Amino acid sequence: MRLDKYLKVSRIIKRRSVAKEVADKGRIQVNNKLAKSSTDVKAGDIITIMFGNKILEVKVTELRDTTKKDEAKDLYEILSEKRVDSAETP
Template identity: 55%
Template sequence: MRLDKFLKVSRLIKRRTLAKEVADQGRITIDGKVVKAASRVKEGDVLAIRFGQKIVTVQIEMLKDIVKKDEANSMYKIISEERLEKIEPEFIDDED
């Protein structure tokens, strides 16, 4: 199954076009490798998705083309959710 379709069906990302944009921006990895929206996923793959200042890591449990809303979260298992530290801009002292 394509990555963008999995993200939509599992409801990790609500729209397939948004899933494609996120993947094409390099914000998704499969088993540590940056991937594109057309990449193939399989059961057991570990996805890391960066949502703003948060990285969610999930393991794919099953692949289905159609799933009910209340069963969508059974397609994956959340491994971790980590918050990224905001990077403060360095101040440049122009007074010399």
């Protein structure tokens, strides 16, 4: 499944267009490699997303084409969520 679609379906990022934009700005890594919105994601992959002052690291546990809001949390496991100072962000 494409990275941008996974982020939308799992509701980590609310819109696919926003997920694509974040990925294209170089703020997402899959298994410690810079990822594009078209990067293929599979179960077991580690996704690191750099939001403004937060770094979120999740493990993909399941892939689905669609999901209900309350089931979206089952698609990933949060490994870490760190706040960073604006001086530290690249």
